[in-house]
Amino acid sequence: MPIMLGDTAPDFKAQTTEGELSFHHWMGDSWALLFSHPKDFTPVCTTELGEVAALKTRLDKRSVKAIGVSIDSLEDHHAWSKDILEVTGHALNFPLIADSDKHVAKLYGMIHPKALDTLTVRSVFIIGPDKKVKLTLTYPASTGRNFNEILRVIDSLQLTANQALATPANWQVGDHCIIAPSVSDEEAEKRFPGYETIKPYLRTTPCKG
Ligand code: BEZ
Numbered sequence: 001m002p003i004m005l006g007d008t009a010p011d012f013k014a015q016t017t018e019g020e021l022s023f024h025h026w027m028g029d030s031w032a033l034l035f036s037h038p039k040d041f042t043p044v045c046t047t048e049l050g051e052v053a054a055l056k057t058r059l060d061k062r063s064v065k066a067i068g069v070s071i072d073s074l075e076d077h078h079a080w081s082k083d084i085l086e087v088t089g090h091a092l093n094f095p096l097i098a099d100s101d102k103h104v105a106k107l108y109g110m111i112h113p114k115a116l117d118t119l120t121v122r123s124v125f126i127i128g129p130d131k132k133v134k135l136t137l138t139y140p141a142s143t144g145r146n147f148n149e150i151l152r153v154i155d156s157l158q159l160t161a162n163q164a165l166a167t168p169a170n171w172q173v174g175d176h177c178i179i180a181p182s183v184s185d186e187e188a189e190k191r192f193p194g195y196e197t198i199k200p201y202l203r204t205t206p207c208k209g
Contacts, residue, residue, distance in 0.1 A: 002109050003136060009034070009127040010107045016067070016095035017077050023067075024131055026095075031064040031134075031158075032127040033150065036110040036120035040072040040080040044144045048122075049096070050088025051147050062154050063129075066094040070120055071105055074098035116141050126154060128161070159207055164191070167207075177207040 003010070009032070011024045023032075035052070037045040052059075052066050059066055072080075081092045097104055099120075105111050110120040122139035134157050139145050156167040164180040171177075179188050181201055188195050192205035 003125070003133055005133055005136065007133050008131050009125060009133050011131075012104050012107055014097045014099065014104055015074055016097050017074065017081065017092060018095040021095065026067075027065060027127065027129070027131070029063075029129045031062065031129060031154065032125075033059065033064050033066045033154075034069065034108070034125040034127060035066070035145075036069040036105065036108070036123045038116060038119040038121065038141045039070060040076045041083070044141070045070070046080075046084055046087055048144050048147075049084050049092065050090045053084070053090035053093050054088070055147060055151065056093050058151060062151075062158060064126075064154055067097065068094065069097040069099050069104050069108075069110065071099045071102050071118075073100050112138070124150060126150070126157065128157070163208070165205075165207065168204075173207075175207070176204040179203040179205055 011022065013020065013022050037048060039045060049068060052068070077096045077098055085091045099105050102111065105120045108123060108125065110123040111118065112121045115121055119141070121141060122143070122145055124135070124137040124145065125133055126135040128134050135153055152172065155173050156171060159177070160166055164183045165177040166180055168178055179192055179195060183191070188203060195203050195205040197203050
């Protein structure tokens with residue numbers, strides 16, 4: 001069964017570049033960005049891992065812990081990390097799972113054999129502090145991910161987590177939010193005074209949060 005939004009993210013124990021960890025315990029009360037890449041010592045993956053390392057401050061600000069997965073060995077991960085630093089200028093600052101037995105890859109459905117025989121594709125799972133899956137994305141091996149988009153989604157998820165709000169297409173921090181259709185006009189006036197009605201089903205308000 002594929003992992004669906006709202007599912008509890010499967011827990012696992014894994015060997016990583018930062019030692020052995022239990023996923024849920026490691027997350028603690030943070031959000032998690034769990035992402036797979038096909039293979040160590042490959043060009044697109046090198047740029048992606050450097051990019052995630054570069055985002056550390058922005059992820060910390062959002063209480064998000066990043067963790068990478070591929071089915072390579074710990075030895076390879078450590079050797080490759082030197083290249084990542086050399087090429088991108090960013091040292092790995094998050095754990096990289098050495099999933100040689102494919103346990104995590106299989107648990108999360110990260111291997112899509114019709115796209116990439118035995119290797120993990122570029123999967124992304126954003127998991128909330130409640131351990132529920134909030135977002136899944138799957139990119140092919142040939143396309144490096146847009147991590148600014150991933151940060152944008154995290155901002156939207158965190159903003160709307162405890163409010164009856166949603167964010168429109170191409171939303172960026174600072175743009176107006178949409179009031180959820182489940183909120184009556186009376187309730188909307190109490191919670192979002194002065195909200196704007198564009199259509200009865202499309203009501204906007206400055207985002208709070
Ligand atoms: C890459 O990271 O460049 C890559 C990895 C596997 C297949 C294709 C590209």
